[in-house]
Amino acid sequence: MDDRLRETLSAMMDDEADELSVRRLLSHEGQDDVRAQWQRWQGIHDLMHRGHSPAEGVDVSVAVREALDGRIRSQVPAVSLSCEAPRRWQWPAVAMVAVALLVGFGAGAGWDAGEVSPGALASAPVTETSDAESAGNVSAGERAPVQEVALQGLDEEQWEHMSRYLLEHAQHNSVGAGQGSVGYARLVSANGGY
Amino acid sequence: MNKARYFGPSLTNLSLRWLLTLTLAMVLPASAFAEEKSAAYWLEQLGPALNMTSYRGVFVYARGSSVHSMQIAHRFHNGIVEERLVLQDGGSGEIVRRDMNVVCVLPEQGKVRLDQVIPSGPFAEAFASQLIPVSRWYSAELKGEDRIAGYDVITVALTAKDRHRYSHRLWLEKSTGLLVKSHVRAAGGEVLEHFQFTSLEITDDIPDGELEIRTEGREVSRTLGDAGQRLGSQDGLSKASRMHGWHLGWRPEGFEPAAAPMSGNGQTVAFSDGLAAFSVFVESAGRVSMPTGATRIGATTIYMHQLQSGNQAVLVTVVGEIPPAAARQVAESVQVNEAFISGASEP
Numbered sequence: 167m168d169d170r171l172r173e174t175l176s177a178m179m180d181d182e183a184d185e186l187s188v189r190r191l192l193s194h195e196g197q198d199d200v201r202a203q204w205q206r207w208q209g210i211h212d213l214m215h216r217g218h219s220p221a222e223g224v225d226v227s228v229a230v231r232e233a234l235d236g237r238i239r240s241q242v243p244a245v246s247l248s249c250e251a252p253r254r255w256q257w258p259a260v261a262m263v264a265v266a267l268l269v270g271f272g273a274g275a276g277w278d279a280g281e282v283s284p285g286a287l288a289s290a291p292v293t294e295t296s297d298a299e300s301a302g303n304v305s306a307g308e309r310a311p312v313q314e315v316a317l318q319g320l321d322e323e324q325w326e327h328m329s330r331y332l333l334e335h336a337q338h339n340s341v342g343a344g345q346g347s348v349g350y351a352r353l354v355s356a357n358g359g360y
Numbered sequence: 361m362n363k364a365r366y367f368g369p370s371l372t373n374l375s376l377r378w379l380l381t382l383t384l385a386m387v388l389p390a391s392a393f394a395e396e397k398s399a400a401y402w403l404e405q406l407g408p409a410l411n412m413t414s415y416r417g418v419f420v421y422a423r424g425s426s427v428h429s430m431q432i433a434h435r436f437h438n439g440i441v442e443e444r445l446v447l448q449d450g451g452s453g454e455i456v457r458r459d460m461n462v463v464c465v466l467p468e469q470g471k472v473r474l475d476q477v478i479p480s481g482p483f484a485e486a487f488a489s490q491l492i493p494v495s496r497w498y499s500a501e502l503k504g505e506d507r508i509a510g511y512d513v514i515t516v517a518l519t520a521k522d523r524h525r526y527s528h529r530l531w532l533e534k535s536t537g538l539l540v541k542s543h544v545r546a547a548g549g550e551v552l553e554h555f556q557f558t559s560l561e562i563t564d565d566i567p568d569g570e571l572e573i574r575t576e577g578r579e580v581s582r583t584l585g586d587a588g589q590r591l592g593s594q595d596g597l598s599k600a601s602r603m604h605g606w607h608l609g610w611r612p613e614g615f616e617p618a619a620a621p622m623s624g625n626g627q628t629v630a631f632s633d634g635l636a637a638f639s640v641f642v643e644s645a646g647r648v649s650m651p652t653g654a655t656r657i658g659a660t661t662i663y664m665h666q667l668q669s670g671n672q673a674v675l676v677t678v679v680g681e682i683p684p685a686a687a688r689q690v691a692e693s694v695q696v697n698e699a700f701i702s703g704a705s706e707p
Contacts, residue, residue, distance in 0.1 A: 312654045312685055312687075314653055314656075317655055324649075328677075331662065332679060335638070335639040
């Protein structure tokens with residue numbers, strides 16, 4: 167069985183194989199190999215989807231051949247195929263979800279911390295940001311830099327004092343600024359942050 | 361015949377086909393969407409959506425090096441907001457809110473007494489603050505769409521127009537406008553704070569049981585709105601009376617007094633520009649001596665400043681999601697008068 171036949175077989179599973187290719191597959195001399203391959207794949211798909219493998223030992227080549235012949239003769243799809251297709255060949259949808267998950271996580275769709283959207287580099291806000299930055303630098307040049315207080319340097323009493331402020335502010339956020347859960351998250355973060 | 365060899369390349373072919381289908385599926389709606397709603401429309405949805413959408417899920421919140429996750433159930437039913445948040449890591453604890461009543465069961469690990477902290481502020485004014493036109497202080501731009509926690513979202517970038525505030529990026533669920541992810545960014549683009557749902561179900565089917573306290577522990581409850589009554593009347597909510605004995609000489613343009621949750625000593629005012637907020641605390645510096653300067657935790661700046669009024673030391677602290685330089689400028693602009701000093705000496 168060559169690559170082209172395997173491609174046909176996989177396309178059949180997606181219900182995308184063209185008729186000529188399917189005929190070529192069915193006329194292949196190693197029908198046992200084709201059947202074994204199909205059953206193996208179908209088994210895997212069914213396991214993924216339903217947790218059992220009903221394809222064991224099933225030979226669909228006759229039904230497919232009949233379907234092809236029937237369609238050519240009468241243009242009416244064979245019952246055997248039209249009934250089977252939706253149930254047995256629905257797995258690509260599940261696989262698509264799996265691929266979507268992989269793509270999502272692989273590309274970091276939900277977890278990228280500092281991404282820049284396509285087009286953002288060329289758009290106006292970046293210019294405005296740099297304006298704001300340069301304005302900030304001018305201001306910083308005029309004034310002394312803000313003195314930093316290291317959290318580690320605070321004693322317990324000072325910590326408690328500051329934490330109370332943090333918590334109160336967090337509550338202002340969740341209630342006052344109407345930020346809902348973001349504010350609560352800040353609250354919990356403030357409470358557990360030491 | 362080596363059958364294992366056959367499976368590999370064919371599977372790749374299959375995957376490529378799905379990938380193509382998937383890519384098409386993602387690209388087509390994006391181009392159609394561009395003609396639809398503006399960034400301003402989505403921003404208008406933000407405030408109401410946070411309260412009036414019913415949902416359950418788990419979100420993570422990261423700032424600095426700390427990451428927390430919380431489970432949330434939020435229901436809006438007959439005009440009443442009910443909410444239950446359960447801590448997913450660290451000590452066990454939860455926060456349950458029903459309209460104006462908040463009950464906290466938080467771990468005892470904290471050194472802070474939460475009964476001092478649970479808010480007491482009227483909601484009505486808080487919601488009004490959402491009407492502040494955010495677009496005056498931020499340039500809003502649609503950044504396209506994405507998918508978060510299983511929902512289609514649109515991304516809105518809000519770039520600060522001046523250096524007194526941070527830029528934000530919001531991911532809003534397309535059908536409800538619910539905020540499902542947000543970034544707070546410094547001018548350089550660095551992400552200071554990250555909030556995101558990792559699982560989410562937007563549904564009106566949230567049974568009462570999901571909104572009841574289940575954690576054993578010390579419960580702290582508070583009815584919101586006490587502060588307004590303590591002040592005597594709704595007039596007590598005016599800016600002047602909240603800043604009793606002190607005033608701000610400067611604040612970044614656009615930051616207006618938000619809800620007035622009165623703290624224990626009653627000398628706190630919160631300001632919001634509709635998106636970011638900062639709180640100013642003014643109290644007598646008798647008990648604790650605090651250093652002067654700024655500390656940053658994620659997007660939150662804490663600026664502490666001590667000033668001398670007569671023979672009394674006054675501690676001014678600004679806490680908020682604003683840059684350190686702005687926080688310092690606010691803190692240094694605070695002026696106290698005789699009324700504060702006489703008030704501070706009272707128990």
